[in-house]
Amino acid sequence: MSGSADTASVGATKAEFPEVPFAILNADGSCDPEYRELIDDADVVRVLQTLWLNRVIDQRFLKLQRQGRLGFYMTSTGEEATTIGAAYCLRDDDPIFLTYRELGALLWRGVPLEMLMNQLIGNGQDVNKGRQMPIHFCFRDWAVPSISSPVGTQLPHACGFGYASRLRGTAQVPLAFLGEGTASQGDFHTALNFAGVFRTPCVFVIRNNGYAISTPESQQTASESLAIRASGYGFPGIRIDGNDFLAVINAMGQAVERARGGGGPTLVEALTYRIGAHSTADDPSVYRSADEPERWRALDPLERLTAHARWRGLFSEEDERAWRESCEARISALVTACEAWPPPPLETLFQDVLRDPGLQLRRQRDRYLAYLRVREPDAHEVP
Amino acid sequence: MSGSADTASVGATKAEFPEVPFAILNADGSCDPEYRELIDDADVVRVLQTLWLNRVIDQRFLKLQRQGRLGFYMTSTGEEATTIGAAYCLRDDDPIFLTYRELGALLWRGVPLEMLMNQLIGNGQDVNKGRQMPIHFCFRDWAVPSISSPVGTQLPHACGFGYASRLRGTAQVPLAFLGEGTASQGDFHTALNFAGVFRTPCVFVIRNNGYAISTPESQQTASESLAIRASGYGFPGIRIDGNDFLAVINAMGQAVERARGGGGPTLVEALTYRIGAHSTADDPSVYRSADEPERWRALDPLERLTAHARWRGLFSEEDERAWRESCEARISALVTACEAWPPPPLETLFQDVLRDPGLQLRRQRDRYLAYLRVREPDAHEVP
């Protein structure tokens, strides 16, 4: 996977995105003055804090999983410039269609940590009623529809939501994330083709992190880029350095503006790297050498944005240390609190299939309760 | 749908197909001398005869359908340069994965007319045992796998067959046809992407005939061409005038050669037009004006190849008349003969689901036979 600047924009789409550079941040954290205005100082700090929070959570939750206190976890370490940067360019009511690797977008959006934690544990406080595996979030109040495991299914949803937004005049711009592996699914094709035909306001962001579990990008496509596919759907596709926060918000800002202004969809391919394992069920040492992630650490989006902040004179080492510690402390408190909640009540198992349970499910429920009454006569005082 | 020469080759694919022109035949039937060698005189005549046969069959079978003697029919009138031209470039054992609109390819391959007719009628002589709707051919001895109605499903089959061909060293090059509407299906994406990744020998030919039933091409995609999509899969895509027989065999010849030589897949988009209705169940007057097909008659591939033949001094009007008459006569004889065959025996209903019927199907069959014995004690002497 190469990240050189000459792949910045691709063929047919150039005309519509003449000014989107592949990368903006220089190695020393500086940037061309014209791009400095992309974000103000206060936001640089807020973004860096979010990045750090993301990373601290990843580390801590990995440990919790190893201790058997979380059933499952997936990190997004190394991909935060893309996930936070994309969310950064949205309005609060723009829906974000997520995969399982965009914690940063949720943190930026402001979803309270305890709500995330309750989902991860699947306790009775989880707004999803403990029904899905960890990481499969849904927070309607933050315009975050439900994550599902089958990859790519969210893409036509974003297209449809965009259509609804235009027809109903809400001016919302849905954003959908996907991994580069997911660009191989049929749903990728139909979603992008429908988005082109109906010119729906929406933005598709490919986190090209080099792997789909063990499968390298080279086995997903023979194409020189994924961004180029957009031309086959009649809208612009651009490839950017997904570890360069400024490059991300520059491209995303334009894509969102374009969608909001009636200009239709955009495909953004952000080159990044999955530093960690695919998930807590994965062991990457089987399929890649240990120094490959090490090489990518040099391009770590956190380091790069930190360098930029320092170049601006922001977020000193001391600030950083203090913030990290506060993150650690918040999370410790959080875990203790959230683990104390009981699981969702048994009733919830039978609710929300349809609005009201049908005859078959009611009978199954009654029978199960009859069993429980025999089995544990006192324990289950269920209606 | 435009057919101007400047769309001849598209973006990223130019480099690999530098010499494929959009069109070759001039309005007067002449062509640049370098292209004359694409086909010799004898073959020009054979192709023209096949084109005429195709057209006579279309006309006659449409009538048969209206008389209630055929359950269903679909014409390919106007698209024969593409269908015959593509088949012309193949070896006899190269499998052709068809849709329902490439009679010409079967005729060129030499499938006997009575075999086609038996399928259309679904009589007891049909090699497919009368199991499929008319037009859903399958002739293994002519390397024609089975056509199915769900559009696009044949595309990954071609890719897989190409893989098998390479691994087993048979050097067969599968050809798959599809309509431009079908390029919207998920199977299009997965098939072409897999073909790119595995660099399978195969050729995909889009008959871009402007419509998918009533839906115009403009509603299928916002892309400027379908050929351009190939670059998103890492192999060449070219757009040609599908009504120009020489342009078709020029492009197809190269694509097949490339595949056979290990160069991987090619996507060919042939611009043509569906002169007739979608099928005998369709009424195009509801969705397009009568003069639209009239305009396309001016670009009729039959007229254009005839002009070319005359330019070469071949296939006089007299030859044409005589050939047409012989076609008519052959078909009349054929229909009478094939209509006389009885339907497939009842036994065939229960065969070939698995190699041997399982217990459930055997019981169902026995029960049905018991019913028939009561119902018509003499009629059904079934084993």
Add this chain to the structure above:
Amino acid sequence: MSESKSMNMIGALNQALDLYLERETNAVILGEDVGHFGGVFRVTAGLQEKYGVERVMDAPLAEAGIAGMAVGMALGGLEPIIEIQFADFIFPAIDQIVNELAKYRYRSGAQYAPKVVVRTPYGGGIRGGHYHSQSPEAHFVHTPGLRVVFPSNPYMAKGLLLAALECPDPVIFFEPKRIYRASQGDVPLEYYTVPLDRAWTMRHGEDATLVAWGAMVPICLEAAALAEGEGYDIEVIDLASLAPYDSATVERSVTRTGRLLVVHEAPQTCGFGAELVAGVQDVVFPYLEAPLRRLGGFDTPFPYTLESHYMPSADRILFELRELIDY
């Protein structure tokens, strides 16, 4: 009393769509050829003209895209009504239907409840062969989170479709294309609904219970009439909703008759007939006079030339009834 008119099922369905689009401005239609053309069976005829291309849309040829986009539209506040041109072509869309649409309310803790009505013509009897004849209802009945509904005549078609459109749950609405035009009947012109979740006793009888849905309902009524000629008194129930299904009505009936025959077009093995038999015998076991039986399609792909042997006929139903009653 409200005015009514004799019409066929296509007309009745078209009316239901028209009334609903008029009443609910968030309702939209998406499908292949449903726009200007009005659908290959003309069920959506005239609607694009009336409600505009923004609300009645021709989709690109991709069922997965249609279903997936509809889920997103519903999340965004619209009420999409999609058409799958033939039920045989629902399979490319099945992942979006069973893994997304059906599970969305549950998995989001009811934060989101995308509501989509999937209309699709199903069934045999039109010489459509493998791919224009299938009856894939069992796949959807087996998927918690969906309703599955079948009208059997124009009155039911209009009322059930309006009920489906009002219903907050996703509905797979199977339209019996074989009787699209053949089934004719008086239909009120006004807006009305026929409740989902209910089976309908179409004919009372004491000797055996026949249960069917969609295009098999008139065939069962025909069989019951034939049976009457032989002195048998057959009850015929139109199940109408297969998920959830009104087993109570069937159980009450079988408690009286002691005999049940379920008739359907889909392959018998693992078809809905199995479900009904298993569910009903569990409850009415003490009242049974004979095994509960099903008459489905054979466990083969749907044939072409020999189609008439494949489809359950009134005569075959009679044969089965005789055996059940003489058991």
Add this chain to the structure above:
Amino acid sequence: MSESKSMNMIGALNQALDLYLERETNAVILGEDVGHFGGVFRVTAGLQEKYGVERVMDAPLAEAGIAGMAVGMALGGLEPIIEIQFADFIFPAIDQIVNELAKYRYRSGAQYAPKVVVRTPYGGGIRGGHYHSQSPEAHFVHTPGLRVVFPSNPYMAKGLLLAALECPDPVIFFEPKRIYRASQGDVPLEYYTVPLDRAWTMRHGEDATLVAWGAMVPICLEAAALAEGEGYDIEVIDLASLAPYDSATVERSVTRTGRLLVVHEAPQTCGFGAELVAGVQDVVFPYLEAPLRRLGGFDTPFPYTLESHYMPSADRILFELRELIDY
């Protein structure tokens, strides 16, 4: 007598694949992460190394492409063995499976008979939630033209997989991932097959018949052991093949016991339990002492936190058995 070794199901499946790839040079493996990585459950570990990247291939992330390409490979003379990483993700491929693979032999008049073995881990009990727990067998049993096979222990896994690989029909081979490692047993090292189309009586008994497949077989054996403690004598049958299925063995058993309970993980409504109950009661009606029952998953999406309530347990089976026997 041949040498054997104690191993788990993953090892047994891996051996079967290894032996078959060795013997049949046209056999190839295609799936997500099945190559160098050896599959997310390691069932294909070491095979790419041994047989090369041309025969053991990592596929792009698209189940429809995997299944569709496999059909084409089979048409071209190969014997593809594909892996769908989790059965929950088989739905994007279902059109290629039910409309193409299953119907190809029939529709071509047996001119072509593409043979593909689809391996896929299924089932709950691993805290996998909605999308890593489903048991979608009923969809495939209901599709004529497919075989559906479930191993329940390492010996069966190796023998059934080799039989599936030899079989000229397409086979959907469901692997009970919950007991991939937990199920341990002696497995002959040599090549052997266990016949498809046969049910296996795992335990003889006279009071009631328990039928299950895959991961529910050990649970049923556990329930039978518990029942023995209460004085009940339970017969346990491992159905192993669901399509076609050996109803004869079940019928013979129920003729003796008069009682049947089918246990499965998939949602109860329209699950395979319904088929078995419907099919068996038809034949053994005069011998029945109680309604035939099924214990399936609830008609809900597969849950996460409350998973243990969802999955049939030995204790719940016992509860059902008690009621059946006391009926």
